[in-house]
Amino acid sequence: MSFINPIKRAYLAMEAWFNIAFGSEWNPLYNIGRLSFFFFWVVFISGLYLFIFFDTSLSGAYASVEYMTHEQWYVGGVMRSLHRYASDAAVITILLHMFREFALGRYNGFRWFSWISGVPTLWFVITLGITGYWLVWDELGLYVAMLSSQLIDALPFISGSMSRNFIGDQVSDRFFTLMAFLHFLGQPLFLIFAFWIHVKRLSLVKISAPKGLAIGSFIALLALSLVAPAVSHKPADAGQVTAVLNLDWFYLNVYPLMDYVTAGQTWLITLGVTLFLMLLPWLPPKKTGPAAEVHLDYCNGCEQCAEDCPYDAITVQARTDGAKFEHEVKVNAHLCAACGICVGSCPASNPFRMKNELLVTGIDMPQMPINDVRDHVDAAIAKLKGDNKIIILGCDNALDLSALEADGVQVISLFCIGMMPATLVEYALANGADGVFISGCRTGDCYYRYGNVWMDKRFDGSRQPILRQRAERSRIKVFRAAATDSRKLHRELAEFQNYIKQLNKEKRAAPHGAVHE
């Protein structure tokens, strides 16, 4: 059994628990990025309401927030609480999103861009929250203003003293209004831009949370808002320093650090941690395999590979080789994740073609061409012994299947289960396998985002190229398993073997070799 690091093991176990409670479709851990977007929607809509009643002047800000919190608690107060708690929840989901990608090893190699664009995005979210607390202009707002100003003053290119704006009677009304403008417009626009950059290298990006999860999360937020409404501290008093503050640790965790180190050192620590996180994809670097290659002689420009590519690495362009087809596809090697999903999408990957010659498909992986895959299947079938011959098709990123190999069982592991042409299953059955057992990443969670989704759709006939009707469904079993699901997989395989054994027995007993239905 291969070694699985304990962080990954713990995380996968947690996902399994959430699968029990929510199912794979609503599993919050599979939809953690989408859930973050949902919380931002709640923050945005509640923020719009708060903006209507908020007084952007220094003298009126606190009173307007108090009015919403107490006089208009049933709407304004609830909106304020939703605004706060949804933004806190977003920090949790963003951190979990980062942790998940790290724990599951999905932060390096071709994913470097998403990772390094995600780290500063977290800081943009934090700064947006900081200006939000500033605007309440209570004791906490004053504390945030003072400490933030000290941080700004410590920057080497800043001349003048921003901190002096918040002592004695020198508090600047105009400066406060500027912060309001930043919070309402400047920072949100910047954040939207950062989000856009973050998902730039992906295709088929889903940013809306599954309905059930969104409803559940909103009910939970609403309940919390009613049970424990967000309230302010006392109004800001520049002549006072409040001894005890109820900090929002999700957003204001950097400030207490300034009790122990200078503002300059706080910057160094913060930037150091950020830089370390951003460099993680190269500590150590992970090499992505060679990019997919197009073989124009076998490409009819059907565009299925471009539609299926999860990383937007395939583009469609006008035909350049004079063939009768209108389009051809082109691979952008810098964007290609080498997942091989495009090979499974190509109708020319059908292994029944060119049976006694080199199988060439329209788009292929140079490190494991479809011809080699077919050869592996042929060799595996030849190795199978006994009356109960099972071929297992899996992927390199889920459970290590090599331990399952036995006399009657042979394993073929692909880069992604989406790389498997549906016809390969039919091919294995037609050439001597009694059953085909298909594994791969857990449902709802594919290492290459869409591999198992496309496979399911090809099998149920809703996405080309489909698994043909002639493929005997009763001899095909799909069981998805993460790296920690070894025991379950063994059990499922044993059940499948028994089932196939029974099926073979019935087939042999039936007159004229009738096929079991």
Next chain:
Amino acid sequence: MNKVLRYGLQIFFYTLFMLVVWYFSIKPPYYQLEEDQAVITLSFTHATKLREACRKMTQEELLKLAPNMRLSMDCPRERSPLRLELYLDDKLLTKAALEPPGFHKDQSVNLFQRIKVKAGKHQLRVWMNDDINIEGSTYQHEQTVILKPEQQLLVDFDAGSGGFFTN
């Protein structure tokens, strides 16, 4: 799986999540000061004296310059460093030695420090030197202060008004 158990688990996870959200949004409380502490904030912006006085350029020096650069007086822009010490009950609370910012060290010095002290009656003394050509202090200030818990005492400076003052 049993639907009731499934929904029960969902409620459990949502509740747990919201408990974490609620708890860390206000707790644990952060103690900025102890109960009997106050804060002295030393903050001002001050343009220190020029390091060197203006002097008349010699004819030789002027001839070396391009015609449009020939000014009769040479006034170096660099200002003096600022040195400051603040004592509370004759105990040194903080000291600063700051160079003026800017490429030519010609900008105003900004000072901002917050120091936590025990509340109560204290003797505050501060001295400052803003002229490199003078030994000892160029400004000093001494006063008795009574600090209440959580009070912020601002020690400010304005050369035009005669030097240090508190607020």
